Structure formats: structure tokens, C-alpha cells
Amino acid sequence: MDFVVLIGRILFVFVFLGSGMAHLTQTEGMAGYAQSKGVPFAKPTVLGSGALIIVGALMVLLGIWGDLGALFIVLFLVPTALMMHNFWQETDAQAKQLEMIQFMKDIGLAGGALTMFALYAEGQVGWAITDPLF
Numbered sequence: 001m002d003f004v005v006l007i008g009r010i011l012f013v014f015v016f017l018g019s020g021m022a023h024l025t026q027t028e029g030m031a032g033y034a035q036s037k038g039v040p041f042a043k044p045t046v047l048g049s050g051a052l053i054i055v056g057a058l059m060v061l062l063g064i065w066g067d068l069g070a071l072f073i074v075l076f077l078v079p080t081a082l083m084m085h086n087f088w089q090e091t092d093a094q095a096k097q098l099e100m101i102q103f104m105k106d107i108g109l110a111g112g113a114l115t116m117f118a119l120y121a122e123g124q125v126g127w128a129i130t131d132p133l134f
Contacts (some may be wrong), residue, residue: 001126002126002127003034003124003126005119005124005125005126006127008038008060008128009060009063009066009116010111010123011062011117012060012112013058013061014055014128015109016053016054016056016057016073016076017053017054017057017058019050019053019055020050020053020054020057021050022048022050023046023050023051023053023071024026024050024051024054025048027043027046027047027050028043030046031043031045031046032037033084034046035083037083037084037086038083039083039084044126049076049129050079051068052072052108053072053073053076053077055069055072056068056069056070056071056072056073056075056076057069058074060073060113060116060120062128062129063125063127063129063130064118064128064130065122065128065130065132065133065134066116066130066132067116067117067120067127067133067134068133068134070113070114070116070117070120071107071113071117074110074111074114074117077089077106077107077109077110077113078106078107078110080106081102081103081106081107081110084102085099085100085103085106086103086104087099087100087102087103117134120132121134127133
């Protein structure tokens with residue numbers, strides 16, 4: 001079963017590694033979008049959140065305080081869902097639907113990250129470099 005959990009960890013972090021790299025390589029465009037959504041200090045926020053999710057994803061993937069890495073991912077996802085995908089403020093039906101999908105994706109992934117946190121905390125993640133921090 002350890003192998004299955006390892007595959008799950010690998011698949012889980014793909015989205016965060018890709019998104020984090022986009023935050024660091026497409027900063028101007030992402031900061032412009034964040035600013036349009038009312039995010040204060042958009043450029044530093046984009047850079048910081050990119051670093052946060054890359055570090056969190058690598059921690060989960062490698063099993064280096066993976067519980068803390070999972071919390072880093074939650075710390076990114078919940079505010080992102082609330083600030084960037086506030087579908088309840090959209091008036092256009094299509095825009096509202098697209099934002100709702102993105103909101104639900106972020107909340108669902110946050111749930112997955114919390115599950116990953118619990119698995120690490122209980123020592124049920126199979127192969128890991130360190131023990132959990134919490």
C-alpha cells in the first residue's frame with residue numbers, strides 16, 4: 001500500500017508544482033490578474049504564494065515534514081478560493097459558473113491537503129524522509 005500512497009502523493013503535487021512555477025515565471029500577468037481581484041501587494045503576493053506552494057508540494061512529495069507541507073498548500077488554497085474565485089460576486093452567468101468551478105476545485109484540493117496532513121500526522125504515508133512535524 002505504501003507504493004499506492006506514494007503514487008497518490010506524486011499525482012497530488014503535480015498541480016501545485018506547475019502552478020507554483022507559473023507564479024514565478026509568469027509573475028507580471030498573474031500579478032495583474034490578482035490586482036484586478038483586489039489582492040493587495042499583488043506582485044509580492046504572487047511570488048510568495050508561488051514559493052509557498054512549491055515548497056509545500058516538495059515537502060509532501062519527498063516526505064520531508066509532509067504534514068507541514070500539506071498545511072502550506074491549505075494556506076495557499078483557502079485564501080485563493082475566497083479572493084480569486086468569488087463566484088458570488090459575478091453577475092454574468094458564464095463567469096459565475098467558471099469561478100464557481102475554480103472555487104470548488106480549490107476547496108476540494110484543500111480538503112485533499114488536509115487529508116494528506118492527517119495521513120502524515122498518523123504516519124500512514126509510507127515512504128518518507130522525515131517523521132511528521134506535528
